[in-house]
Amino acid sequence: MVEVLKGVYSIDHSDAGNHSMESWVLNCNEGVIIVDTAMRDTAIEKIETEIKSFGKSWKDVRLILITHKHGDHTRNIPKLVELTGAPVKAHELEAPLIEKAVGTHIDGLPDHTILPYCGEIEVIHIPGHSEGNASYYLKKHKAIIAGDTIFGDENCNLTTPPERYCLDAKMAAKEIIRLLKYDFDSLLYTHGKDIMKDAKIRIKELLEKSN
Numbered sequence: 001m002v003e004v005l006k007g008v009y010s011i012d013h014s015d016a017g018n019h020s021m022e023s024w025v026l027n028c029n030e031g032v033i034i035v036d037t038a039m040r041d042t043a044i045e046k047i048e049t050e051i052k053s054f055g056k057s058w059k060d061v062r063l064i065l066i067t068h069k070h071g072d073h074t075r076n077i078p079k080l081v082e083l084t085g086a087p088v089k090a091h092e093l094e095a096p097l098i099e100k101a102v103g104t105h106i107d108g109l110p111d112h113t114i115l116p117y118c119g120e121i122e123v124i125h126i127p128g129h130s131e132g133n134a135s136y137y138l139k140k141h142k143a144i145i146a147g148d149t150i151f152g153d154e155n156c157n158l159t160t161p162p163e164r165y166c167l168d169a170k171m172a173a174k175e176i177i178r179l180l181k182y183d184f185d186s187l188l189y190t191h192g193k194d195i196m197k198d199a200k201i202r203i204k205e206l207l208e209k210s211n
Contacts, residue, residue: 004194005141005186007118009050013038020154020191021072024145025050026138028118031062034086035136035145036190037076044079058083063117066090066106067147068133069097070165073190077102089115091125094132109134124179128172129161135179143186143199144179150203152192158206173210179203 061084092108111125119140160173187199
């Protein structure tokens with residue numbers, strides 16, 4: 001658990017087998033936002049600990065954002081809704097798929113929806129990893145929460161999403177280019193070590209290698 005940017009907390013849910021996995025908590029003026037829920041029971045306690053660390057509680061959570069439908073991002077949705085009463089939102093193509101899997105209502109967000117939290121959060125649809133896979137642009141922080149749009153390792157070596165995890169791996173690799181429309185310096189992603197500087201340059205290099 002670490003504050004990677006002002007008011008942006010990265011929560012490490014990695015297991016003993018070195019399966020790296022992150023979710024995020026945003027401490028906004030408008031309230032707390034949780035981005036992805038992880039899958040293990042221990043994730044709930046870690047998220048609560050983080051929220052308490054800046055003097056907030058479950059009642060302060062205003063929104064749960066989900067990047068995509070895979071279980072390591074969604075499995076704790078029902079429990080977090082029970083604890084917080086907060087709405088859950090995902091890209092409009094992904095929302096019904098998540099809802100079917102977890103049995104909890106999910107609000108659908110069109111591409112480029114602007115959410116009025118932490119200055120401004122924009123939904124970026126990056127298809128391929130899944131139908132409605134999304135990243136979230138934090139304009140004030142010049143950062144992107146990429147989820148599984150991009151993978152990496154502990155040495156910050158970036159890769160496109162592995163084929164075995166993708167609906168369409170070629171599309172997933174190609175559509176990463178959508179991120180380059182945004183002004184950002186930091187990249188926060190689920191599997192691998194976050195990049196806190198020159199992230200846009202690193203993504204350009206990744207696209208040049210993969211095309």
